[in-house]
Amino acid sequence: MRTIIEPFKIKSVEPIRLTTREQREEYLREAAYNVFLLRAEDVLIDLLTDSGTAAMSAEQWASMMRGDEAYAGSRSWFRFRDAVREIFGFTHILPTHQGRAAERILFSVLCRPGHVVPNNTHFDTTRANIEYLGAEAVDLPIAEGRIPAARHPFKGNLDVERLRELIARVGRERIPLCMITITNNSGGGQPVSLENVRAVSELCRSHGIPLYIDACRFAENAYFIKLREPGQSDRSPLAIAQELFSYADGCTMSAKKDGMANIGGFLATNDARLAQQEQNLLILTEGFPTYGGLAGRDLDAIATGLHEALDEDYLLYRITSTTYLGDHLSRAGVPIIEPPGGHAIYIDAAAFFPQIPPLELPGEALVVELYREAGIRAVEIGTVMFGRRDATTGVETPAAMELVRLAIPRRVYTQSHIDYVVEATLNVWERRAAVTGFRFDEQAPVLRHFTAKFQPV
Numbered sequence: 372m373r374t375i376i377e378p379f380k381i382k383s384v385e386p387i388r389l390t391t392r393e394q395r396e397e398y399l400r401e402a403a404y405n406v407f408l409l410r411a412e413d414v415l416i417d418l419l420t421d422s423g424t425a426a427m428s429a430e431q432w433a434s435m436m437r438g439d440e441a442y443a444g445s446r447s448w449f450r451f452r453d454a455v456r457e458i459f460g461f462t463h464i465l466p467t468h469q470g471r472a473a474e475r476i477l478f479s480v481l482c483r484p485g486h487v488v489p490n491n492t493h494f495d496t497t498r499a500n501i502e503y504l505g506a507e508a509v510d511l512p513i514a515e516g517r518i519p520a521a522r523h524p525f526k527g528n529l530d531v532e533r534l535r536e537l538i539a540r541v542g543r544e545r546i547p548l549c550m551i552t553i554t555n556n557s558g559g560g561q562p563v564s565l566e567n568v569r570a571v572s573e574l575c576r577s578h579g580i581p582l583y584i585d586a587c588r589f590a591e592n593a594y595f596i597k598l599r600e601p602g603q604s605d606r607s608p609l610a611i612a613q614e615l616f617s618y619a620d621g622c623t624m625s626a627k628k629d630g631m632a633n634i635g636g637f638l639a640t641n642d643a644r645l646a647q648q649e650q651n652l653l654i655l656t657e658g659f660p661t662y663g664g665l666a667g668r669d670l671d672a673i674a675t676g677l678h679e680a681l682d683e684d685y686l687l688y689r690i691t692s693t694t695y696l697g698d699h700l701s702r703a704g705v706p707i708i709e710p711p712g713g714h715a716i717y718i719d720a721a722a723f724f725p726q727i728p729p730l731e732l733p734g735e736a737l738v739v740e741l742y743r744e745a746g747i748r749a750v751e752i753g754t755v756m757f758g759r760r761d762a763t764t765g766v767e768t769p770a771a772m773e774l775v776r777l778a779i780p781r782r783v784y785t786q787s788h789i790d791y792v793v794e795a796t797l798n799v800w801e802r803r804a805a806v807t808g809f810r811f812d813e814q815a816p817v818l819r820h821f822t823a824k825f826q827p828v
Contacts, residue, residue, distance in 0.1 A: 375687065375688055375692065376688070378684040378687075388412055388413070388415075390746050392743065392744075394413075395746055398410070398742075399739060399742065399743060403812060403823075403824030403825055403826075404739055404824070404825040405824060406749070407821050409742070409748065414742075414746055414747075414748045415745065415747065416745070416747045416784065416788055416791060416792055417780070418715075418747060418748060418749050418776075418777040418780075418792070419748045419750050419778065421628060421778040422627040422628055422778075423469075423632070423633045423634060424627075424780035425627075425631050425632070425633065425783065426780070426782040426783050427631065427632065427633070427676070428675070428679055430679070431672045431676055434668075434672050434674065435669075435671055437668075437671055438670070438671045440667045440668070442659060443659050445661060445662065445670075446667075447667035447671045448466070448661035450670070450674045451464075451673055451674045455637060455639065455674075458609065458678075458681070459612075459613075459616045460617060461616070461621060461640060461641055462640075462643070463639065463642070463646035465637060465639070465646070465649055465650060465663060466635070466636070466637050466657075466663030466664070466670065467637055467653070468634060468657060468664035468665060469625055469626075469627060469636045470496070470585075470625025470626075472636065472664065473625075473637060473638035474497055474500045474623050475500050476649050476652050476653060477548075477621075477638055477649065478501055478506070479652060480645065480649055481547040481548055483504065483505065483506065484504070484506065485545060486504075486505075486545055486546070487507045487509055487537070487546050488508050488547065488548060488549070488550060489509045489511050489529075489549050489550070490509070490511065490551065490552060490585075491527055491528065491551055491552055491555050491558065492512050492527075494556045494557050494585070495557075496818070499818050509537060510557075511529050511534055512527070512528070512529065512530060513526070513530045514530070516528070516555065516558045519706065519707070519708045519709065519772065520706065522709050524595075524600075525561070525562055525564035525567060526708075527552075527555030527559075527561035527562050529563070529571050531567070531570045531571060531574060534574060535574060543580060546580050547581075548581045548582070548583050549582050551582070551583075551584050551585070552584075552587075553568075553585065553588060553589055553615075554588045554712060554714070556587070556588070556714075557752060557757070558708075559712050560591075560712025560713050560714050560776075562591070562596065562712075562713065564596060564599075564600050565600055565615060568618050568619075571618075572619065582619045583619060583621045583623065584616065584619045584621075584622040584623075585622070585624075586616070586623065587624060587625045587628040588713060588714055589616075590612065590680035591690065591714060592615070592713070593611040593615065594608050594686040594713075595690070595713060596615075598690075607681075608683065608686060612681065620642065621638070621639050621640035621642070622639050623637075623638055624636050624637050629677070630676045630677055631676030631677070631782075632669060635669050635672075635673045689713065689781065690713055692779070693716065693779055694710075695789060696711070696716050696777065697711030697716045698711070699793045700716065700793060703797050703800065705718060705797070705800050706718065706719040706723055707719060715776045715778040716777045717774045717777075718737065718775045718776075718777070718796075720733040720734040720736070720737045720751075720753060721772070723775075723800070723803060724736055724737065724808075726804065726806075727806070728808070729753075729758075729773055730754065730769055731808025731809065731810065732751070732809045732810070733753070733773050734752065734773045735753075735755050735809045735825060736808050736809055737775045737799070739809070740799045741795060744795050744798055744799050745791065745792075745795030745798075750778065751774075751775055751776075751820065753769075754767070755823065756770070756820045777792065808827075809826065809827055809828060810825065810828055811825060812824040812825055812826045
């Protein structure tokens with residue numbers, strides 16, 4: 372294969388401040404070993420998230436200059452609405468400041484205590500918004516999705532038979548909606564097949580259960596379908612995405628991912644009655660329905676970015692560059708979720724540090740070591756993020772998997788940056804036997820990973 376080059380030229384640059392290991396040791400102590408609490412200027416390569424961290428294109432910046440900041444009915448709103456309708460196909464579009472606002476509005480309208488919301492795998496804010504309302508978030512990934520080393524072309528699929536069993540067990544009346552997250556972020560950035568979405572849709576509609584898609588990385592998922600699903604190779608990512616969303620009743624979207632923007636999102640539905648309820652809540656907490664907490668310039672940037680995310684040259688570069696990182700790590704023996712996903716590489720921290728038990732937080736240990744070694748900021752997706760602490764007894768239950776995500780911002784880093792990440796990770800891998808774990812020092816009751824403080828064991 373020829374080298375896959377970045378399909379863009381660099382027009383503006385931002386300096387990276389180099390730091391010493393001694394400085395980074397001090398920064399870690401000041402941040403109580405939680406990399407969320409580091410200053411961004413003290414990070415060399417920031418792989419904490421791909422959300423809102425993209426470099427916008429010249430066309431997006433031009434779109435921002437066309438932004439219409441009228442409070443109601445701005446031209447920017449109509450450009451945004453038309454772009455969303457063309458790709459996603461839903462009638463009612465509610466802009467929000469980001470994806471979790473769309474989730475909060477959707478679940479506030481639909482969920483009540485005792486309800487159950489199935490998903491292939493809920494991510495952190497999705498689960499938190501459901502549980503805050505007293506409902507239960509249930510993950511139903513296929514069996515391969517729980518085994519990091521297992522290879523499957525659509526490892527993000529929702530297990531249809533387990534969904535059928537859940538409906539029979541709890542009753543349709545307790546399930547206000549079903550969700551599918553594309554790509555499956557908590558499950559390693561793994562794609563969901565068109566066949567799986569179709570099957571879930573048929574089952575949900577047979578029981579009168581609305582199906583919603585968490586569409587954050589819809590373009591990457593559509594490209595995986597094109598590459599891997601039989602009969603899809605000649606179709607465009609746009610056509611695949613349009614069919615995919617035709618099987619759903621609505622979606623939530625953080626435009627900070629495949630909207631290629633730094634802020635924004637939306638909630639979409641075909642249900643006029645539901646849309647009216649959601650709009651009332653939007654007005655109360657986000658803003659007027661034609662701006663939803665966003666500036667006109669942000670609406671325009673998203674309208675342009677949604678189409679740029681579907682460009683096949685960009686998607687080839689995006690998927691191939693992520694695979695490049697994963698392949699270089701796995702060939703050296705580093706255990707990762709296989710095959711590499713679209714937006715990130717997920718290291719199996721439990722296998723990386725077999726000497727560290729789950730309740731001594733092996734993922735947190737790896738996150739700390741990557742920053743200590745080379746100033747790389749990653750994120751733990753394991754017991755810190757998804758473990759359970761009993762509020763009465765204080766007993767901690769570990770998460771199903773102990774992962775560390777290296778999320779790659781869109782159009783930000785070059786191959787030499789990724790090579791630096793490979794070298795640093797392998798340096799930690801070579802001295803892995805000497806690394807010890809962490810314990811919680813302080814933690815919040817909800818979404819604790821954002822603000823928790825740790826101490827070395």
